[in-house]
Amino acid sequence: MPKKKKVKKVKKIKIKKIKSKVKTELKVSEKKTTTPGADEKPEIKKIKKQATEKRIYNLKDYVVYPKHGVGKITAVEKANIGEIDIHFYKIFVEKEKLTLTVPINQQSKLRPISSINQINKCISILKTKPKIKRTMWSRRAQEYDQKINSGKIYELAEVVKDLNKNTDIIADQSYSERQLFEKAYERLKSEFEAVFNTTPEDVKKKMDKALGRVEVLEDAV
Numbered sequence: 001m002p003k004k005k006k007v008k009k010v011k012k013i014k015i016k017k018i019k020s021k022v023k024t025e026l027k028v029s030e031k032k033t034t035t036p037g038a039d040e041k042p043e044i045k046k047i048k049k050q051a052t053e054k055r056i057y058n059l060k061d062y063v064v065y066p067k068h069g070v071g072k073i074t075a076v077e078k079a080n081i082g083e084i085d086i087h088f089y090k091i092f093v094e095k096e097k098l099t100l101t102v103p104i105n106q107q108s109k110l111r112p113i114s115s116i117n118q119i120n121k122c123i124s125i126l127k128t129k130p131k132i133k134r135t136m137w138s139r140r141a142q143e144y145d146q147k148i149n150s151g152k153i154y155e156l157a158e159v160v161k162d163l164n165k166n167t168d169i170i171a172d173q174s175y176s177e178r179q180l181f182e183k184a185y186e187r188l189k190s191e192f193e194a195v196f197n198t199t200p201e202d203v204k205k206k207m208d209k210a211l212g213r214v215e216v217l218e219d220a221v
Contacts, residue, residue, distance in 0.1 A: 055107060057089065062113045062194040065100060066151030068093045070113065070190040076104075095190055113194050114153050122157040122188065126210035130162045141176055148184050153191060159184040164211045 057063055061073045071091035078087050089107070091100040102110060114122075133140055144163065147155040163181035165173055173181065185207070192203040 063110045064113060064151055065110060067149050068096055069187040070194050071100060095186060111151055113191055118153060119192060119195050122153055123210045125157040126161050128161060130164060141180060144180050156184055156188050160188055
């Protein structure tokens with residue numbers, strides 16, 4: 001009889017241990033399932049918005065697009081492309097009779113027109129002596145073209161100054177030299193016009209006086 005009692009006691013103890021173990025495992029599993037984000041994946045929503053930059057231009061503002069020069073903002077429009085709303089500027093370039101479409105999130109290509117102080121510095125650059133370079137013309141022509149299309153007004157003024165021959169006589173310049181000079185001259189002149197808000201004739205006189213061109217000297221006599 002005592003042997004049987006011992007066996008029963010042992011069985012009861014084992015059953016109790018198993019029950020307690022199962023309970024603890026259930027509690028742990030409940031904790032795991034109830035923890036937020038354990039099984040459920042967070043829903044990722046695509047934000048279909050156009051990235052913007054800090055600078056905002058308004059209608060009728062003058063801006064400079066490096067490859068085309070000074071233009072005027074004629075409209076700010078919106079279009080839906082690939083389920084994304086794109087805002088863009090319409091910019092009219094008077095000198096080239098060209099309308100550009102520039103997305104607002106790519107306006108790093110644009111810059112505002114120069115200040116009066118910057119224009120005055122350009123006039124000072126035009127008054128200095130041209131730099132004489134001994135390198136091949138093809139290489140210099142490439143450098144001048146890069147400066148013209150850089151959109152930087154001081155570099156533009158340097159090209160005008162370096163290619164200026166103090167005269168309008170065609171024989172004094174090669175065809176390619178004259179082309180680059182006129183391109184740089186007109187770009188600079190158009191920005192002068194926008195800043196000073198004056199006539200092209202007045203701006204031409206101001207620039208030619210700084211360059212010491214013959215035509216101005218003859219008019220002054």
